[in-house]
Amino acid sequence: MLPIIFVLPLLQLVILSNAATFEVQHIKFGFIDNDHSVSSRALIEKFQASTYFDVFTNFPSNSQASKAMLKGEIDVVLDIPQFFERDLQKEKQNHVGVTINAIDGAAAGVENVYITQIIQNYNQHLKVDLQQISDQKTQAIRIETIPLFWYNETLNYKTFMVPGILVLLVSMITLFLSGMNIVREKEIGTLEQINVTPIKKSQFIIGKLFPFWVIGMGLLTVGLLLAKVIFDVPMLGSLVLMYAYTSIYILVILGIGLFISNFTDTQQQAMFIAWFFVVIFILMSGLFTPIESMPPWAQLVTEFNPIKYYVEVMRMVMLKGSGFLDILPLLIKTLLYAIVMNGLAVWSYKKTT
Numbered sequence: 001m002l003p004i005i006f007v008l009p010l011l012q013l014v015i016l017s018n019a020a021t022f023e024v025q026h027i028k029f030g031f032i033d034n035d036h037s038v039s040s041r042a043l044i045e046k047f048q049a050s051t052y053f054d055v056f057t058n059f060p061s062n063s064q065a066s067k068a069m070l071k072g073e074i075d076v077v078l079d080i081p082q083f084f085e086r087d088l089q090k091e092k093q094n095h096v097g098v099t100i101n102a103i104d105g106a107a108a109g110v111e112n113v114y115i116t117q118i119i120q121n122y123n124q125h126l127k128v129d130l131q132q133i134s135d136q137k138t139q140a141i142r143i144e145t146i147p148l149f150w151y152n153e154t155l156n157y158k159t160f161m162v163p164g165i166l167v168l169l170v171s172m173i174t175l176f177l178s179g180m181n182i183v184r185e186k187e188i189g190t191l192e193q194i195n196v197t198p199i200k201k202s203q204f205i206i207g208k209l210f211p212f213w214v215i216g217m218g219l220l221t222v223g224l225l226l227a228k229v230i231f232d233v234p235m236l237g238s239l240v241l242m243y244a245y246t247s248i249y250i251l252v253i254l255g256i257g258l259f260i261s262n263f264t265d266t267q268q269q270a271m272f273i274a275w276f277f278v279v280i281f282i283l284m285s286g287l288f289t290p291i292e293s294m295p296p297w298a299q300l301v302t303e304f305n306p307i308k309y310y311v312e313v314m315r316m317v318m319l320k321g322s323g324f325l326d327i328l329p330l331l332i333k334t335l336l337y338a339i340v341m342n343g344l345a346v347w348s349y350k351k352t353t
Contacts, residue, residue, distance in 0.1 A: 012169050013162070013226050024110045029053040030065055030074040037085035043096070046122045047078070052114050065099070075101045076111060151319045162233045163314040164287040166223040170246065171253055171307055172278055174216040178257025179270040181208060186265060205346060209254045216250040217243065236321030245313050245327065248334050252306045255341030262348045281307040309334050 029047055033040050048055045056074060059065040065077045079097035087094045098115055102108035152159045185191035194204060220243065227233040257274065264270040284291075284298060285307040291299055302308050309330045316322035324331075 013165055024107050025052055027053045028074045029055050029076050030059055031078040032059050033080050034082040035080050035084035039085035040080045043122050046118050069101055158231045162227045162231050163318050164311050167310045169223050170216050170219050174212050174253045175257045175274050178212045178254045179260045179274045180267045182261040183264050183267050183270045213250050220246050235318050237317030242317050249310050251338040252341055255345045258345035281305050285311050287311050306337055
């Protein structure tokens with residue numbers, strides 16, 4: 001258990017916070033320039049100037065570009081047609097072909113957004129240039145947007161991910177420890193000795209779970225320090241409010257761990273079952289994918305996911321500076337969850353004499 005307590009939190013927070021990102025960089029980019037004009041070169045230079053694309057080579061034909069994509073040498077192919085510049089000047093419009101390797105659908109969607117933004121930016125400048133050439137006396141009208149980003153001004157993805165990874169740190173470790181602890185007593189045979197003592201069932205359970213509650217609060221402290229020192233994550237809300245909610249949330253996790261341990265006989269069984277539920281909770285918590293994009297039935301299932309509430313509360317308090325009234329509905333749901341899970345855990349624990 002000692003490596004789980006001291007090593008796993010550091011690896012989880014430091015490594016996952018850097019690795020868990022939806023930003024797609026170093027996109028392997030190829031192009032087919034059938035026009036070889038000033039306009040086509042200007043479009044290619046837009047991609048070369050982007051930090052997301054690594055421009056490789058100009059393929060002479062579509063067949064060679066297809067073979068390169070089949071081998072995994074490129075991810076995106078830009079096909080510029082012949083007479084690209086001429087049609088732009090005469091007909092004021094034209095089309096380019098973009099082929100994206102979409103085996104990874106999420107990455108392909110992000111790549112498509114990058115490509116669309118670059119082409120739109122090129123299109124805006126092209127309209128201004130063409131209009132100035134056609135009529136030197138007419139000044140082109142341009143509308144520029146000035147975005148204002150709230151809560152994450154630098155658009156740093158770690159600011160969004162670190163609070164969620166911190167939730168996983170507290171949840172996984174407290175669940176594994178509480179689930180394995182009583183099972184370990186079964187394996188070494190000390191649980192039967194405890195059962196024949198006059199100690200009450202409630203006293204035994206509190207004595208078993210309280211140390212892990214303290215460890216969970218300690219993990220939150222360590223995680224907050226690492227988040228601030230290493231990742232410089234803003235903490236706009238009240239630390240007292242975060243600790244107060246976490247103290248109730250850990251009771252939910254401890255109740256689940258105790259409930260699992262009551263129906264398992266070995267630590268291996270407890271670990272596998274706990275891991276099974278943790279994976280489901282994580283994937284359906286909104287940590288990596290928005291809950292709003294899930295099917296209606298999945299959104300309904302997430303209402304029974306305690307990690308969902310903790311992720312939402314941590315991001316609200318840390319990044320938005322939300323107060324007690326803002327998180328009160330989530331706090332009530334978590335409190336009810338804690339009462340139900342611990343009630344089931346105590347009821348299912350059989351103390352025999």
